[in-house]
Amino acid sequence: MPNTVFWFRRDLRLTDNPALLAAVSAAADDGVLALFVLDPMPLRAAGGPRVSHLVRSLRALDESLGGALLIRYGDPVEEVPRVAAAIGAEEVHIAADYGPYGRGRDQQVEKALTGHGVTLHRTGSPYAVAPGRVRKSDDSPYRVFTPYSKAWAAHGWRAPVAAPRAVSWLPAHDSAGPPSVPDLPDVDLPDAGEDAARERLSAFLDGPIRDYATERNRPDREGTSGLSVHLKYGELHPRTILAELARHRGVGADTLRNELCWRDFYADVLFHRPESLWESLDARVGGIRTDSGPRADERFTAWASGHTGYPIVDAGMRQLRAIGWMHNRVRMITASFLVKDLHLPWQRGAAYFLDRLVDGDYASNNHNWQWVAGTGTDAAPYVRVFNPVTQGKKFDPDGAYVRRWVPELAGVGGGAVHEPWTLPKPPDGYPKPIVDHAAERRETLARFDEVRA
Ligand SMILES: Cc1cc2nc3c(=O)[nH]c(=O)nc-3n(C[C@H](O)[C@H](O)[C@H](O)COP(=O)(O)OP(=O)(O)OC[C@H]3O[C@@H](n4cnc5c(N)ncnc54)[C@H](O)[C@@H]3O)c2cc1C
Structure with a gap:
C-alpha cells in the first residue's frame, strides 16, 4: 500500500483514536503523513482563548509526533488533495465531523479527493455514540433528553483502543508550523495537549469523582472535572472517560456519565436540526x-x-x-x-x-x-x-x-x-x-x- 494521510481535526491525540489506527493499518509498511489544516473560516470565528488552546495543543501533538505534524494554512478543499498528491497517497483518514460546517466541508474535500483518485475514510467521531445513531423505534430522532439517555446507555459504545505502535511518520516538509500563541495576558488558561488531559482525568478520578453528584453544582468548590476543553479538542475521547467510569462505580460516576450523555445529545440534536445553531427550536x-x-x-x-x-x-x-x-x-x-x-x-x-x-x-x-x-x-x-x-x-x-x-x-x-x-x-x-x-x-x-x- 502507498503512503496514507491522517488528517487531524477535533482529535488531537494518539491514544484511543480509531481513525488514526485505520490510517496506520492502511499504510502497512509505508508511511503516514500527519496533517492539520488551519482553516481560516472556523479560525476567524473562534475567540482568543480557543485559538490559544488549539495552538498549544498542536504544539503538544507535534512534539509527540517527533516534529512530524504537517501544518498547512488554507482551505482544506484545496490543501488536503494537494498534500495527498504530493506523497502519492491513495487514502486520507479522518474521524467524522457531524457539525453543519464540518460535514459540508468534508463532503467537498471528499469530492475533490475523488477527482484525484483518492478516497476519504471516516472512522469514529468525537462522541461516545455518533450523532444520528440513537433513534426511536420508528427511526425518528429523540427530541427529549431523558428517553434519549436511556436509549444511549442501552446502545453502548466501543472499548477504547491503544495508540498505534511503530508508525513510520513521513517528514513534515514545508510545514508552516503552529502559529504563535495569541497574547492574552489577562486570561489564565488550562494546559493543553493529550498528557494534560489525561492528568486532569486521573486527578479527577482520584478524588473529586466521589462527591461529584453533590459538589458539581457548587461554584465555590473544585467539584467538576474540568474536562470540557480537552473533549472539545479531542485531547481525550469521551469513550476513554466512560471506560474509566465503569471502574469507578457509584453515584459520582453515574452522574458524570449522564453529563457526557448531554454532550452527545446536543450533538445529535444539531445533526438532525442544523438550523438550530442560531434558530430557536421552538x-x-x-x-x-x-x-x-x-x-x-x-x-x-x-x-x-x-x-x-x-x-x-x-x-x-x-x-x-x-x-x-x-x-x-x-x-x-x-x-x-x-x-x-x-x-x-x-x-x-x-x-x-x-x-x-x-x-x-x-x-x-x-x-x-x-x-x-x-x-x-x-x-x-x-x-x-x-x-x-x-x-x-x-x-x-x-x-x-x-x-x-x-x-x-x-x-x-x-x-x-x-x-x-x-x-x-x-x-x-x-x-x-x-x-x-x-x-x-x-x-x-x-x-x-x-x-x-
Ligand atoms: C449557557 C451554557 C453554555 C454552555 N456552553 C458550553 C460550551 O460551549 N462547551 C461545553 O463543553 N459545554 C458547555 N456548557 C455545558 C457545561 O456548562 C460545561 O460542559 C461544563 O461546565 C464544563 O465543565 P466541566 O468539564 O468541569 O464539567 P463536568 O461537570 O465535569 O462535566 C463533564 C463533561 O460533561 C459534559 N457536560 C456537562 N454538562 C453539560 C451540559 N449541560 N451540556 C453538554 N455537555 C455537558 C461536558 O463535556 C463536560 O466536560 C454550557 C452550559 C450552559 C448552561
Missing part, C-alpha cells in the same frame, strides 16, 4: 419580544463585563473573562439573567460565550442557551426564570465564589454578599442592581403569555 417561543437599542446595548455591556449589580452574575462573567471557563450552574444563572432579566436574544449571549469560552462548542453552547431561553428541547411546561439571589445563596452559601471573582465585595462576609444592597453600608465601587429582578420576571412571564396566546 419557533413560537423564539418569536418572543426582545429588547434592542442603546439601553439594551448598555445592559449587554454591563452583563458581559460583570457589572450588573447581581453578585453571582458578575462573578460568573468575570470568571469567564479571567480563565475562559465558567462553572455550569453559573452559566445557567448568567444566561438566564441575559434572556429573562435583560430581555436580550439568547443568540447574543451564545455568541459572546463562544468568543470567550476556551471550551466553546457550538452544539453544547447554543443548545444550552436554548434550554435556558425555553426555546430548546426542554420539556418543562412552565417558564423557568432563575432568581440570581436565591441561586447564589443556595449554590454559593458562604459567598466564597463571589468574593473570589468580585474584589469590590471581598470585604463582605458570608451569604450577605449576594444582596449587597441590603447592607447598612453597601460596598464602595460595586454597582446597584441594573434591573429589579421581580419586575423583570413579571415582564418575562407577560412576554411568554403573548407568544403562547
Whole structure:
C-alpha cells in the first residue's frame, strides 16, 4: 500500500483514536503523513482563548509526533488533495465531523479527493455514540433528553483502543508550523495537549469523582472535572472517560456519565436540526419580544463585563473573562439573567460565550442557551426564570465564589454578599442592581403569555 494521510481535526491525540489506527493499518509498511489544516473560516470565528488552546495543543501533538505534524494554512478543499498528491497517497483518514460546517466541508474535500483518485475514510467521531445513531423505534430522532439517555446507555459504545505502535511518520516538509500563541495576558488558561488531559482525568478520578453528584453544582468548590476543553479538542475521547467510569462505580460516576450523555445529545440534536445553531427550536417561543437599542446595548455591556449589580452574575462573567471557563450552574444563572432579566436574544449571549469560552462548542453552547431561553428541547411546561439571589445563596452559601471573582465585595462576609444592597453600608465601587429582578420576571412571564396566546 502507498503512503496514507491522517488528517487531524477535533482529535488531537494518539491514544484511543480509531481513525488514526485505520490510517496506520492502511499504510502497512509505508508511511503516514500527519496533517492539520488551519482553516481560516472556523479560525476567524473562534475567540482568543480557543485559538490559544488549539495552538498549544498542536504544539503538544507535534512534539509527540517527533516534529512530524504537517501544518498547512488554507482551505482544506484545496490543501488536503494537494498534500495527498504530493506523497502519492491513495487514502486520507479522518474521524467524522457531524457539525453543519464540518460535514459540508468534508463532503467537498471528499469530492475533490475523488477527482484525484483518492478516497476519504471516516472512522469514529468525537462522541461516545455518533450523532444520528440513537433513534426511536420508528427511526425518528429523540427530541427529549431523558428517553434519549436511556436509549444511549442501552446502545453502548466501543472499548477504547491503544495508540498505534511503530508508525513510520513521513517528514513534515514545508510545514508552516503552529502559529504563535495569541497574547492574552489577562486570561489564565488550562494546559493543553493529550498528557494534560489525561492528568486532569486521573486527578479527577482520584478524588473529586466521589462527591461529584453533590459538589458539581457548587461554584465555590473544585467539584467538576474540568474536562470540557480537552473533549472539545479531542485531547481525550469521551469513550476513554466512560471506560474509566465503569471502574469507578457509584453515584459520582453515574452522574458524570449522564453529563457526557448531554454532550452527545446536543450533538445529535444539531445533526438532525442544523438550523438550530442560531434558530430557536421552538419557533413560537423564539418569536418572543426582545429588547434592542442603546439601553439594551448598555445592559449587554454591563452583563458581559460583570457589572450588573447581581453578585453571582458578575462573578460568573468575570470568571469567564479571567480563565475562559465558567462553572455550569453559573452559566445557567448568567444566561438566564441575559434572556429573562435583560430581555436580550439568547443568540447574543451564545455568541459572546463562544468568543470567550476556551471550551466553546457550538452544539453544547447554543443548545444550552436554548434550554435556558425555553426555546430548546426542554420539556418543562412552565417558564423557568432563575432568581440570581436565591441561586447564589443556595449554590454559593458562604459567598466564597463571589468574593473570589468580585474584589469590590471581598470585604463582605458570608451569604450577605449576594444582596449587597441590603447592607447598612453597601460596598464602595460595586454597582446597584441594573434591573429589579421581580419586575423583570413579571415582564418575562407577560412576554411568554403573548407568544403562547
Ligand atoms: C449557557 C451554557 C453554555 C454552555 N456552553 C458550553 C460550551 O460551549 N462547551 C461545553 O463543553 N459545554 C458547555 N456548557 C455545558 C457545561 O456548562 C460545561 O460542559 C461544563 O461546565 C464544563 O465543565 P466541566 O468539564 O468541569 O464539567 P463536568 O461537570 O465535569 O462535566 C463533564 C463533561 O460533561 C459534559 N457536560 C456537562 N454538562 C453539560 C451540559 N449541560 N451540556 C453538554 N455537555 C455537558 C461536558 O463535556 C463536560 O466536560 C454550557 C452550559 C450552559 C448552561
